[in-house]
Structures are given as structure tokens and as C-alpha cells.
Amino acid sequence: MVFIKRLKRGYNDVLNILYPRLCLSCSNVLHDVEHYVCHQCLSNLHLTNFDLEKTNPVYNRLSPIVNIEKATALFVFDKSGIVQELIHQLKYNNHQEIGKFFAKTAHDYLIENNFFKDVDYIIPVPLHPKKQQQRGYNQMTEFGRNLGNFFSIPYNEGILLRETYTESQTKKNALQRRENVSSAFKIDKPEKYVGKHFVIVDDVITTGATIEACAETILNKISDAKVSILALTMVF
Numbered sequence: 746m747v748f749i750k751r752l753k754r755g756y757n758d759v760l761n762i763l764y765p766r767l768c769l770s771c772s773n774v775l776h777d778v779e780h781y782v783c784h785q786c787l788s789n790l791h792l793t794n795f796d797l798e799k800t801n802p803v804y805n806r807l808s809p810i811v812n813i814e815k816a817t818a819l820f821v822f823d824k825s826g827i828v829q830e831l832i833h834q835l836k837y838n839n840h841q842e843i844g845k846f847f848a849k850t851a852h853d854y855l856i857e858n859n860f861f862k863d864v865d866y867i868i869p870v871p872l873h874p875k876k877q878q879q880r881g882y883n884q885m886t887e888f889g890r891n892l893g894n895f896f897s898i899p900y901n902e903g904i905l906l907r908e909t910y911t912e913s914q915t916k917k918n919a920l921q922r923r924e925n926v927s928s929a930f931k932i933d934k935p936e937k938y939v940g941k942h943f944v945i946v947d948d949v950i951t952t953g954a955t956i957e958a959c960a961e962t963i964l965n966k967i968s969d970a971k972v973s974i975l976a977l978t979m980v981f
């Protein structure tokens with residue numbers, strides 16, 4: 746047994762020399778005890794604690810527009826910060842393992858305050874198929890799937906679907922963004938989900954127009970549905 750352990754450790758040492766594991770934020774070599782992100786970067790990743798209060802900044806931004814149950818964003822948005830760097834790596838550099846890291850962090854934190862109590866499905870903001878094809882993946886898949894495994898809640902990408910191609914949001918103002926996405930989503934077989942509670946997961950909430958449109962679609966199309974929102978971060 747000791748021999749096998751030593752062999753394993755030796756093997757890991759060789760692997761680390763050949764293919765050092767790097768911090769996904771700063772690219773420094775990770776120590777054995779570090780996973781995905783180094784301790785230094787981790788110490789700069791700050792939780793918002795928004796979910797401790799029902800009326801928090803995310804809920805306050807979204808609830809006047811759409812009737813949501815709960816809403817929170819996990820991490821404090823800081824313009825030059827680690828959250829943005831990690832989300833950028835997740836979205837544009839195919840580092841899907843960051844989704845798993847976020848899910849583990851979210852689980853360890855949210856398990857204490859019942860955010861997922863009575864939730865039936867975790868679903869992502871769907872990408873248009875064309876965009877998903879370009880990127881090769883939905884950046885929330887690993888996050889949602891791992892979160893679902895941790896909380897034993899099904900993660901489903903087949904319920905809320907993208908209907909029409911929306912133009913890029915970046916050059917539009919809040920009202921234009923809202924109009925642009927308001928008819929962009931549809932539900933597959935809404936009769937199957939009557940009375941269910943959905944948590945929509947998203948990476949960054951900016952104006953909130955996209956996620957509001959998702960929530961609205963669910964509430965309009967599925968009888969007695971409930972919607973909550975979990976974002977990685979929100980821009981103020």
C-alpha cells in the first residue's frame with residue numbers, strides 16, 4: 746500500500762514537471778494542495794453574501810421587471826479582478842473546468858442557506874445554436890451540471906430554448922437590449938413542467954435584460970412555475 750502511494754506520488758511529481766498545473770487566473774504553477782486557482786488568487790475572490798437577504802442588489806434589479814422567487818450573484822465584481830479573468834477563460838479559452846471550480850465554491854457556500862431548497866431544475870441561459878456551435882459549448886454547462894450533481898437536482902438544457910438569433914447586445918442601451926431579447930426564448934413541452942421551480946444560472950448580469958426575458962418566458966409559458974436566479978457575478 747505504502748509502495749503504491751509512493752509510486753503514485755512519484756508519478757504525479759513527474760506529471761507536474763512535464764505538464765505543470767497552472768493557476769487558471771494568474772498562470773503560476775499550482776502546489777499539490779491547490780486546485781484550479783492558487784491560494785493568492787483565491788484570497789482575492791470575494792463572495793457577495795447577497796443570498797443571506799432576500800432583497801439584495803440582484804433581486805432589487807430584477808424583481809421590478811419579473812416576478813422571481815430568489816436571486817443572487819456569488820462573487821463581487823471588481824473590474825480588474827479575478828472573477829472576470831476566470832469567466833473570460835471559461836467563456837473564450839475553453840477552460841470549462843472553471844465551471845466545476847465555480848460549482849464547488851457555490852455548493853460549499855449555498856448549502857448552508859437553503860438556496861436550492863424546493864428547486865426542481867437548474868437550467869442555463871441558452872445560447873443560440875449558432876453561437877454555441879462557434880464556441881463549442883455553453884459556458885454554464887459544467888457549472889450547472891456539477892451544481893446539479895452536488896445538490897441532486899436535475900440540470901436540463903432542453904427546457905428553455907433560444908428561438909431567434911439576437912444581435913450582439915454590447916452596443917445597445919438597456920431598453921434596446923430588452924426589446925432585442927424579449928421574444929428570443931421558448932419552452933419545449935411546457936405542459937411537462939407545471940408548478941416546477943427553476944433556477945436559471947448565468948455568468949454575468951449586466952442590465953439583466955437577457956435573464957429577465959428567460960424568466961418571463963418560463964412564467965408566461967408554464968403554469969404555476971417559479972423562477973430563481975443564480976449568477977456568478979453582477980456588474981454595478
Ligand SMILES: [Zn+2]
Nearest residue numbers: 768771783786
Ligand atoms: Zn493565481
